[in-house]
Amino acid sequence: MFLTLYLCKTPCRGTGVQQQTSVLFNSFEFLLFLPIVFLLYWFVFKPLRQQNLFVVAVSYLFYGWWDWRFLILIAITTVCSFLSGILLERNEGRRSVQKAISAANIVLNLAILCYFKYFNFFGENFAHILRSLGMEADWVTLDILLPVGISFYTFQALSYTIDVYRRKITPTHDMVAFFAFISFFPQLVAGPIERATNLLPQFLAPRTFDYTKAVDGARQILWGFFKKMVIADNCAAAANIIFANYQTLNGLDLICGAIFFTFQIYGDFSGYSDIAIGTARLFGIDLMRNFNFPYFSRDIAEFWRRWHISLTTWFRDYIYIPLGGSRCARWKVARNTMTIFLISGFWHGANWTFIGWGAYHALLFFPLLMLGRNRKYTDVVAQGKMLPSFKEAWQMILTFALVVIGWILFRAETIQQAYDYMVCMVTKLHPAMPTYGKKALAFIVIFLVVEWLGRHKNHVLQLADTSAVLRPRAVRWALYLSIILIILLFAGGQTDFIYFQF
Helix, strand or coil, X not given: CEECCCCCCEECCCCCCEECCCCCCCCHHHHHHHHHHHHHHHHCCCCHHHHHHHHHHHHHHHHHCCCCCHHHHHHHHHHXXXXXXXXXXXXXXXXXXXXXXXXXXXXXXXXXXHHHHHHHHHHHHHHHHHHHCCXXXXXXXXXXXXXXXXXXXXXXXXXXXXXXXCCCCCCCCCHHHHHHHHHCHHHCCCCCCCCHHHHHHHHHCCCCCCHHHHHHHHHHHHHHHHHHHHHHHHHHHHHHHHHHCHHHCCHHHHHHHHHHHHHHHHHHHHHHHHHXXXXXXXXXXXXXXXXXXXXXXXXXXXXXXXXCHHHHHHHHHHHHCCCCCCCCCHHHHHHHHHHHHHHHHHHCCCCHHHHHHHHHHHHHHHHHHHCCCCCCCCCCCCCCCCCCCHHHHHHHHHHHHHHHHHHHHHHCCCHHHHHHHHHHHHHCCCCCCCCCCHHHHHHHHHHHXXXXXXXXXXXXCCCCCCCHHHXXXXXXXXXXXXXXXXXXXXXXXXXXXXXXXX
């Protein structure tokens, strides 16, 4: 029996749900939306409460552009989390009551998330188990429209309740500021996943326009557009063809396909983060860093400190450490590590490939953790040098190769397809020129060189401490215009941001 909840447009790979697409950062509509909002924010809505109300209004407009029904869910999450903070404050000293309040809000929000994201996954797997036991399984499945960014804003809301319960933050009574904290449009649909301890106070304090901060934000936005439209979208075009035809292509093409997806997902997601962080800075808001040049990592532990930082630190603070972290028996450390990696994989979507991807990274992480080497590399690779040492270069190549293998699993539709892809990649390998994506390969090389030269910065266009060559205004504007021209000439086809489906 099939129960239809929503009629949708575009199926999302591996989530078991479907999703609509609408206004994107890399769209003409957003290029109109942003300057209008910027001007009204600073020149019309000057008092703090008016600014916050305006932020909520434009954020709900931005989010409702996908589907107005999404607004109901984010409003429920926001109101319940806000009220939970008030109730926790009123029951100060009654820890059992506070624990019940906190648990109720967490369960409610996770129930909403699981229903929309995981209902079909659990239902279909349960039905499969019943059929394997010889039992009839006339299971109900839902054609569900996945609310964009639900995983991101749900985790952001949960962190507020948990931090209030832990007395890390005083609950706010300003509902408008709280609504702005949950729905702030630059990072609403794909992060960074902010903590109330960082973002909420910024909506409670008056903000003044900072020209230097705004200009740096504009530079970061520009680099984010380059990552998304030139790197990610060109890599996507080649990766999609290769993954769709992997059984007929040679091994070198398959290796290139895996590399293309590796840079597609990085350019796509870190590009979104750059645009979000830069946009927030235009409005006087500082968001946390989400990527720190992860493909220059020297081991898997360093990779996870540099990749999707807001999510990995969320899991560390709210799951790993409460379970005991690494300050417990070795078997518990292994359990805690596997737990957060499996949850991280499952967070990305309702598919065994994501869970397998999480388990794969956990297995890579275990040796470093058990040998106490998981915190060995916390500095910038080849600090103060133009080139890495031979050892550093080998470590980066090996780590990158391991990450690429993981991305094959992440990208595949099924575990079997990932296995078949990797088998073909090895058994059909022979010298040949790549068939697809030669332009993308050229851009990847240029991109790696530029990122390497800027690896000590927050983003490569951060010019505050740059060399004297780029200090003249004419030189800087020539650089900006060159990047814009490259985007206009070489942008790939417009595609959704990958992490919108998570």
